[in-house]
Amino acid sequence: MNIALRWQSLPGLALDAEQLGHLASLCLKLEVETYPKPGLVSHVDNGAHRDMDAGLLCRSANILTPFFCDLAAAGAEGAGMNRLRAIGVAAERAMLAATSGVNTHRGAIFGLGLLCAAAGYRNAVGIRKSLGRLVSERWGEDILSGPVSLRSHGAVAARRYGAGGARGEAAHGFPSVYDLALPALHAARKLAPHDEEAVRIQTCMTLIADVNDTNLLHRGGSEGLHFAQASASAFLATGGVGSPGWRRRAADIHHAFVARNLSPGGSADLLAMTLFVDRLEV
Numbered sequence: 001m002n003i004a005l006r007w008q009s010l011p012g013l014a015l016d017a018e019q020l021g022h023l024a025s026l027c028l029k030l031e032v033e034t035y036p037k038p039g040l041v042s043h044v045d046n047g048a049h050r051d052m053d054a055g056l057l058c059r060s061a062n063i064l065t066p067f068f069c070d071l072a073a074a075g076a077e078g079a080g081m082n083r084l085r086a087i088g089v090a091a092e093r094a095m096l097a098a099t100s101g102v103n104t105h106r107g108a109i110f111g112l113g114l115l116c117a118a119a120g121y122r123n124a125v126g127i128r129k130s131l132g133r134l135v136s137e138r139w140g141e142d143i144l145s146g147p148v149s150l151r152s153h154g155a156v157a158a159r160r161y162g163a164g165g166a167r168g169e170a171a172h173g174f175p176s177v178y179d180l181a182l183p184a185l186h187a188a189r190k191l192a193p194h195d196e197e198a199v200r201i202q203t204c205m206t207l208i209a210d211v212n213d214t215n216l217l218h219r220g221g222s223e224g225l226h227f228a229q230a231s232a233s234a235f236l237a238t239g240g241v242g243s244p245g246w247r248r249r250a251a252d253i254h255h256a257f258v259a260r261n262l263s264p265g266g267s268a269d270l271l272a273m274t275l276f277v278d279r280l281e282v
Contacts, residue, residue: 015280017076020119021069024112027275028061028105031268034200036250038208038231039257040268047254048219048263051102060095060104067091067109068116075117076124081142088113107166107269114139114170115276131277132173140171165214166266174273176211181274182281191242198241201250203274205240207267208232215265224262231256 015023032054035042043054070087091109096102118134129137144167169176181203188202207213209232216225231253240246257263 015119015123017072017120018069020072020116021065021067023279024068024116024272024276025061025065027112027272027279028064028108029058030200030275031272032057032061034197034204034271036247036254037201037204037268037271038228038250038254039263040204040254040265048258048261052099052104056099056102057104060099063094063098064091064105064109067094068113071113072116072120075120078121078124079117081139081146084113084117084139085146105269107266108272110166111170111174111269111273112276114143115174115273119280130173130178130281132175132178135170136173140173143167143171166269169270174270174277176207176270177274177277180210181207181270182278185274185278188241191240195241198246200271200275202236202241204264204267204271205232205235205250207270207274208264209236211264211267211270213264213266216262220260220262224260227260228257228262228264 031037032041033043035044037047039048041047041049041052041054041057046053067087067090071084074083074087088109091113092106095105095109114135115131118131118138121138122129122131122134127134135143146167184206185199185203188199191202192198209229212225213228216228220227235246235249235253238249241250
């Protein structure tokens with residue numbers, strides 16, 4: 001069964017921990033099955049990456065599935081941040097072992113993992129708060145006060161350029177997902193009602209245009225970030241996926257990112273999180 005069919009075959013909103021874990025993994029694979037995304041790996045090419053391809057990313061997503069399940073189950077049991085962090089560390093070790101040390105999904109383990117935990121908690125308690133709000137309320141202080149990764153390129157860039165990074169995003173309830181990406185995704189479905197890949201591309205472009213992506217800062221500094229944001233903004237200003245010839249323009253932007261070695265990995269993670277939240281929020 002292909003990724004789209006597996007996505008469609010999942011049941012409704014109240015998924016159990018195992019289903020939530022599989023949903024999170026599917027969202028990572030749907031992000032890969034999206035082209036053209038500027039500078040990012042897809043089923044078509046490797047983007048600006050020399051150390052990973054679509055097959056590696058999909059294998060990584062499969063490796064992470066049981067850990068996402070564990071995070072959802074831990075959330076359902078009311079776990080604190082220390083337990084969630086321990087599961088996340090184990091997930092990262094398994095990822096690195098499976099990829100020979102390539103960081104395929106460190107950011108997604110963190111962001112999607114917290115959303116899995118929030119979904120598990122919400123199902124167990126039976127409340128109607130958004131997943132982002134639950135993450136912020138239950139674990140936000142611990143996220144900000146917890147240990148800082150010294151190895152992550154994104155964390156280094158966040159410190160150097162003063163960007164909020166993944167920690168700030170999660171602690172504040174994922175505003176880039178709820179205030180930016182979800183509205184863009186819903187609007188894109190009106191522009192391209194029969195093309196979910198186009199919807200994902202429009203959502204990804206919206207994220208690139210507005211997020212201070214620490215992966216872009218790491219690869220290209222402030223100049224690279226500004227180039228990326230301007231390119232995505234120009235695509236959206238001309239109608240995005242609702243305008244004729246949009247695929248060619250999106251591919252041109254993709255190739256320009258590759259030429260500059262730019263890859264908005266933070267936006268890719270946020271796209272996967274947006275797909276996850278979209279499936280679960282009313």
